[in-house]
Amino acid sequence: MRFAPTDDQIALADAVSDLLMRECPPDAVRGAWETPDGRVPGLWDRLVEMGVVGICAAEEHGGLGLSMLDLVGVLVETGRAAAPEPVVDVAAVAVPLLDDVGGELAGTWVPSLVSGEASAAVGLERGVGAGNAVVENAAAADVLLLGATGVSGDAEVHLVEAEAVTTTDRASVDGSRRLAEVDWEPTSATRIAGREALGVARDRGNVATAAVLVGLGAAMLERTVEYAKEREQFGKPIGSFQAVKHHLATAALGLEYARPVVDRGAYTLVYGGDTRRDSSIAMAYAAEAAHLAGRTALQVHGAIGYTVEYDLHLWMKRVWALESAWGDAAFHREQVARRVLDSSPGAQDWTDKEHA
Amino acid sequence: MDLRFSSSEDAFRAEVRAWMDGNVPASPLPSGDTAEGFAAHLDWERQLFDAGWAAVSWPEEYGGRGATLWKWLIFEEEYWRAGAPNRVNQNGLFLLAPSIFAFGTDEQKARFLPKIAASEYLFCQGWSEPNAGSDLAGITSRAVRDDAAGGWRLTGQKTWTTRGAFCNWLFGLFRTDPDQERHRGLSYFLVPLDGEGVTVRPVGRLDGDDGFAEVFLEDVVVTDDLVLGEVDQGWRVAMSTTSSERGLSLRSPGRFMAAATQLTALYREQRDAVEAGLLDPGLRDAVVRAWMDADAYRLHTFRTVTRMTDGEELGAEASFMKLFWSELDVSLHETALGLLGPEAELDVDGWMKGYQFSLAGPIYAGTNEIQRNVVAERVLGLPR
Numbered sequence: 001m002r003f004a005p006t007d008d009q010i011a012l013a014d015a016v017s018d019l020l021m022r023e024c025p026p027d028a029v030r031g032a033w034e035t036p037d038g039r040v041p042g043l044w045d046r047l048v049e050m051g052v053v054g055i056c057a058a059e060e061h062g063g064l065g066l067s068m069l070d071l072v073g074v075l076v077e078t079g080r081a082a083a084p085e086p087v088v089d090v091a092a093v094a095v096p097l098l099d100d101v102g103g104e105l106a107g108t109w110v111p112s113l114v115s116g117e118a119s120a121a122v123g124l125e126r127g128v129g130a131g132n133a134v135v136e137n138a139a140a141a142d143v144l145l146l147g148a149t150g151v152s153g154d155a156e157v158h159l160v161e162a163e164a165v166t167t168t169d170r171a172s173v174d175g176s177r178r179l180a181e182v183d184w185e186p187t188s189a190t191r192i193a194g195r196e197a198l199g200v201a202r203d204r205g206n207v208a209t210a211a212v213l214v215g216l217g218a219a220m221l222e223r224t225v226e227y228a229k230e231r232e233q234f235g236k237p238i239g240s241f242q243a244v245k246h247h248l249a250t251a252a253l254g255l256e257y258a259r260p261v262v263d264r265g266a267y268t269l270v271y272g273g274d275t276r277r278d279s280s281i282a283m284a285y286a287a288e289a290a291h292l293a294g295r296t297a298l299q300v301h302g303a304i305g306y307t308v309e310y311d312l313h314l315w316m317k318r319v320w321a322l323e324s325a326w327g328d329a330a331f332h333r334e335q336v337a338r339r340v341l342d343s344s345p346g347a348q349d350w351t352d353k354e355h356a
Numbered sequence: 357m358d359l360r361f362s363s364s365e366d367a368f369r370a371e372v373r374a375w376m377d378g379n380v381p382a383s384p385l386p387s388g389d390t391a392e393g394f395a396a397h398l399d400w401e402r403q404l405f406d407a408g409w410a411a412v413s414w415p416e417e418y419g420g421r422g423a424t425l426w427k428w429l430i431f432e433e434e435y436w437r438a439g440a441p442n443r444v445n446q447n448g449l450f451l452l453a454p455s456i457f458a459f460g461t462d463e464q465k466a467r468f469l470p471k472i473a474a475s476e477y478l479f480c481q482g483w484s485e486p487n488a489g490s491d492l493a494g495i496t497s498r499a500v501r502d503d504a505a506g507g508w509r510l511t512g513q514k515t516w517t518t519r520g521a522f523c524n525w526l527f528g529l530f531r532t533d534p535d536q537e538r539h540r541g542l543s544y545f546l547v548p549l550d551g552e553g554v555t556v557r558p559v560g561r562l563d564g565d566d567g568f569a570e571v572f573l574e575d576v577v578v579t580d581d582l583v584l585g586e587v588d589q590g591w592r593v594a595m596s597t598t599s600s601e602r603g604l605s606l607r608s609p610g611r612f613m614a615a616a617t618q619l620t621a622l623y624r625e626q627r628d629a630v631e632a633g634l635l636d637p638g639l640r641d642a643v644v645r646a647w648m649d650a651d652a653y654r655l656h657t658f659r660t661v662t663r664m665t666d667g668e669e670l671g672a673e674a675s676f677m678k679l680f681w682s683e684l685d686v687s688l689h690e691t692a693l694g695l696l697g698p699e700a701e702l703d704v705d706g707w708m709k710g711y712q713f714s715l716a717g718p719i720y721a722g723t724n725e726i727q728r729n730v731v732a733e734r735v736l737g738l739p740r
Contacts, residue, residue: 001360001660001661002358003359003659069357082630113533221736223556239738239739243736246725248736248738249735251735252735253680256673258653260658263659285648285652333641341620341640341643349617351433
């Protein structure tokens with residue numbers, strides 16, 4: 001038993017953190033609201049150079065051949081910086097999904113995604129079975145991985161190239177997210193995987209997004225603590241007032257307990273177990289912890305936090321988008337309930353080796 | 357990262373489970389916070405000791421098994437899973453003993469630890485006073501030097517002393533230097549309750565048991581060998597005890613895992629009523645939240661134990677643990693009462709009694725308001 005990241009995993013996350021502090025300060029995130037693709041110019045290339053995009057990719061496809069356990073700490077850092085880059089969609093979902101599918105598809109797409117030559121968009125959650133999917137970066141992507149009820153009548157994963165879809169832009173509350181409705185038709189030719197692969201891809205998306213949410217929440221808490229130390233009212237720093245302390249301690253408590261749950265979600269994806277259960281627990285915790293951190297940050301900042309000149313809203317709005325992009329916390333608790341409450345008694349015995 | 361137990365740990369779990377299966381009383385003992393129940397619980401404590409389970413993580417020379425923290429966690433999981441009785445000797449075993457290991461002399465370790473393990477010495481905690489609760493450093497009980505008696509004369513009043521009426525020893529803080537203030541000039545004493553000048557008065561508790569006591573001390577002579585740590589340095593020793601109380605040693609995850617498992621069973625029994633709208637439909641979500649919180653507490657503890665195994669000390673983060681388990685315990689019991697609906701007040705299966713006990717959690721070991729101050733000031737670094 002050892003529940004801690006390895007030294008290499010810590011070093012990788014630290015290196016990404018350093019990069020993002022240089023290349024993705026709040027002004028760059030703010031700038032991404034105005035760029036056509038909602039991205040920080042050049043940042044993806046830097047992440048590609050560091051190997052971040054290919055952490056989970058097979059070495060034969062130009063990746064590092066590592067796993068979600070190596071990526072999860074990196075994702076916390078991209079959240080902390082509010083980096084408006086598709087690390088979750090490409091590095092945590094598209095690349096491992098395509099590697100799992102294997103064959104020519106993997107050989108074609110994984111190397112070009114890992115090298116940054118091609119871009120991918122992922123729409124596995126929203127719009128499945130009803131209406132058009134709303135997908136981030138859909139208009140700019142070379143390839144889209146979409147969930148749908150396909151010709152088999154069952155949930156499937158489809159791969160469609162840009163020329164086979166029509167997109168209609170949709171605005172997000174988070175101005176750096178470039179969303180689009182995607183009009184497309186699933187066919188037997190676009191189907192690349194079935195229900196099981198779709199489920200695993202969603203589970204990966206949940207854990208990865210949960211890690212980003214933990215980072216977003218931690219960044220808001222850290223900034224707010226610093227603000228509460230500096231800002232004076234009634235002749236004292238507001239952080240000396242018990243009402244303010246208690247708000248911040250409660251937000252810190254949520255994040256403190258979310259991180260181990262997210263790490264366990266990554267562990268289960270790598271080593272096996274009930275990935276839907278553990279990824280849903282991760283998402284439910286991280287979404288609530290990040291949301292509370294945002295609410296707390298705004299309240300403690302007061303009116304300055306309510307302005308768009310101040311940076312806080314960049315993080316807060318990302319949380320509002322991501323906390324339900326893969327299903328909200330209540331949806332995920334219901335996934336857990338189906339396993340814990342509706343399965344046969346004893347099926348969720350903590351002391352079973354499988355669930356340890 | 358490796359979330360698997362070793363084969364030796366699995367074997368240890370099997371050994372604990374087999375013993376518990378063969379020995380845990382078939383029906384629950386009467387409450388350990390009554391005179392009758394306390395005696396029954398003591399018999400159980402001594403049964404545990406005879407089988408070597410009283411203090412598994414202690415070295416063998418003091419009555420333990422020298423088990424690692426991981427094995428101790430496994431023991432706790434199996435203990436609560438089996439529905440074994442509450443530990444009425446927990447103050448000595450889990451709060452005082454870690455401080456004796458850290459601050460005691462060799463003589464004190466040899467004298468006290470084996471007798472605590474054997475439940476011969478039964479300690480209650482002498483922290484709070486009528487005018488010093490959350491503000492522990494405001495205590496006024498004092499110890500006056502008496503060289504002729506070879507020690508100190510203790511005078512003062514301690515209160516909210518859990519199981520004080522049934523114990524034979526008290527550990528607590530007394531002011532040894534009247535010229536110093538607050539947390540300076542206090543000393544940590546081990547006080548025999550059968551000494552002259554000690555009066556113990558039981559106080560009825562919210563849950564109906566005589567679990568509390570007031571302890572009056574008047575010129576009680578305590579010899580020098582009963583000071584734990586250095587004279588006037590008692591605050592430091594006391595903080596190590598409170599860290600144990602807030603964190604790992606008092607409330608291991610096994611307890612909440614067992615309670616959450618019982619809650620899921622209760623939900624299954626009441627599911628039809630929930631789905632029919634006879635009970636709050638939100639209870640389904642509340643049950644799964646409680647289960648997830650117990651799961652998260654377990655994982656967080658795994659992380660903490662990994663850090664302790666690496667040589668780190670459990671500091672102010674113990675306040676995170678105390679906040680989390682105490683709030684989890686209340687919401688878990690409130691959810692159970694919701695599932696019982698109008699049957700809750702009949703308290704057929706102990707959930708109402710458990711609820712009342714859980715309500716003490718956010719108060720003892722430092723109120724949760726104090727814990728939030730500790731998190732804010734010592735973890736987040738906010739100004740005092």
